[in-house]
Amino acid sequence: MKHTFHPTVIAFDADDTLWMNEIYFQETERTFCHWMAEYAPETSVAEQLFQTEMRNLSLYGYGAKGFTLSMVETAINVSHGRVSAGRVADIVKLGQTLLTRPVELLDGVVEVLPLLHPHYQLVLATKGDLLDQQRKLDRSGLRHWFHHIEIMSRKEETDYRQLMSRLGVSPDEFLMVGNSLKSDVLPVMSAGGHAVWIPYHTTWQHEEVAASHPRGYTELHSLHQLPVMLGMAVQ
Ligand SMILES: [Mg+2]
Known part of the structure; x- marks a missing residue:
């Protein structure tokens, strides 16, 4: 050559x-979809999360913070507003974990x-x-x-x-x-x-x-x- x-x-x-990066986002997404399974099938939650992320990309840019906000928004949407404040707190914490992982x-x-x-x-x-x-x-x-x-x-x-x-x-x-x-x-x-x-x-x-x-x-x-x-x- x-x-x-x-x-x-x-x-x-x-x-x-x-x-490594993507694997952590995928893990986070799996946990999130599992939590939301009481409201919608996990594959459907994943799809809605992706749509929300794409819609928000021009507002938030790339990265864990925008991803966390998109998870919160998706949780509210898939639960039709029924997601508890405690679960929202879990989601915020899950997103913060992404920001503090070892490299x-x-x-x-x-x-x-x-x-x-x-x-x-x-x-x-x-x-x-x-x-x-x-x-x-x-x-x-x-x-x-x-x-x-x-x-x-x-x-x-x-x-x-x-x-x-x-x-x-x-x-x-x-x-x-x-x-x-x-x-x-x-x-x-x-x-x-x-x-x-x-x-x-x-x-x-x-x-x-x-x-x-x-x-x-x-x-x-x-x-x-x-x-x-x-x-x-x-x-
Ligand atoms: Mg890359």
């Missing part, structure tokens, strides 16, 4: 790229960031609630590996273009690494940059180790493969 680009900046998504780093993070650090400007480019992402970054112990931290409210093509211009790099020098095709890969490519997709779920197994996708991004199984992909000699 040939890699003709030479990035000077490597930007990393954080949630489900550097540390669990994903495979390869502690080995790969120090390897890349001497050779590239490393950037953290994450979407979500500002305070929550800062707290997770502090708890992760990873802050010192990053040249620049960017907590973004959106990850669209124009947001990446602005990030590149703030960093003073051309798109061709910019490589984004993340678990989301929608947020981390496709908008970066539209902006002329390069992207590596590392799907989070272990069930998403693929045959090839590092296949260049027809659309131009590279898919890796693990962050461990990134230095080799970049042509670095790794022991």
Whole structure:
């Protein structure tokens, strides 16, 4: 496989790229739906919660606080106003638990960031609630590996273009690494940059180790493969 680009900046998504995230939201959602089962089937509660989250996204943005408010709103709706104040308090507490969890780093993070650090400007480019992402970054112990931290409210093509211009790099020098095709890969490519997709779920197994996708991004199984992909000699 040939890699003709030479990035000077490597930007990393954080949630489900550097540390675990989605699994905690799924656990929280399961507990919530279980609590609401007295009012509606759990699958229907889950669907209503999702609709509420999507409706509220433009108001609250991404993250645990907006998710908690959406759970409360869904509880009121599915119970037709009958949910007790005690249960609402449980839901608020459940949401707060999301904000205080320890940060669990994903495979390869502690080995790969120090390897890349001497050779590239490393950037953290994450979407979500500002305070929550800062707290997770502090708890992760990873802050010192990053040249620049960017907590973004959106990850669209124009947001990446602005990030590149703030960093003073051309798109061709910019490589984004993340678990989301929608947020981390496709908008970066539209902006002329390069992207590596590392799907989070272990069930998403693929045959090839590092296949260049027809659309131009590279898919890796693990962050461990990134230095080799970049042509670095790794022991
Ligand atoms: Mg992510």
